[in-house]
Amino acid sequence: MSILAANPQILFTEVCKRDYQHHQSWSNSSCFSLQKTAGCFQFDCRNRSWKKISRRDLRVEAFWPDFSRPTVVEMEPINDCDHLDQILLRAKELSQPILIDWMASWCRKCIYLKPMMEKLAAEFDTKIKFYYVDVNKVPQALVKRGNITKMPTIQLWKDGEMKEEVIGGHKAWLVIEEVREMIKKFL
Structure with missing residues (x-):
């Protein structure tokens, strides 16, 4: 996923919304995200704990390309x-x-x-x-x-x-x- 945003806060907000909507749609979810004013949090139901996700980690997740598979193979x-x-x-x-x-x-x-x-x-x-x-x-x-x-x-x-x-x-x-x-x- 890549989002072009002039402001890192917009990127952070969009990724948190995406994660929250993605995990909210699962009926027996193992985790979900929630955005608060202090940042983005992820709840792990197995450990019953909240984990704060840093903005730097979100930027890496949003912009880091997947090098495990090629995107184009020349014929x-x-x-x-x-x-x-x-x-x-x-x-x-x-x-x-x-x-x-x-x-x-x-x-x-x-x-x-x-x-x-x-x-x-x-x-x-x-x-x-x-x-x-x-x-x-x-x-x-x-x-x-x-x-x-x-x-x-x-x-x-x-x-x-x-x-x-x-x-x-x-x-x-x-x-x-x-x-x-x-x-x-x-x-």
Whole structure:
């Protein structure tokens, strides 16, 4: 969570409100927060005690980024049929599906979709590997092998063969949701 606030008091107040509303919604809560004029307090029902939360701790909680997971994973390019065969063989050995985004550098929807696909790749970082093919920079044999007629086309490959595809001729957020559902189906 990040809040932009000119005044640290506003930040402190907003985080305390968020914590209070979050914990108040639990029926059997183990703790909840309460803001008083002296600061923000947290009550632990197990120990039956109040704990004061300092403003510095709240600032760290609100602005410290989560480095445990990547936010974006760059997709790797596929250059030719031999490269695709190596990738498919490696994925088959690991029994892991791969996702290939067939795109073109002149396609506006492809350009808008690529950063969103890289964010989606971060979401499924260890479960599936994401690749892309720029159809103008590879041999046409590779494009024919993928049976590509429209761009962008996102295909899920498993066990060396194409299982399902999404053709992205509509809004990018809809395409991402369809791809997410397709991935969940094969994981």
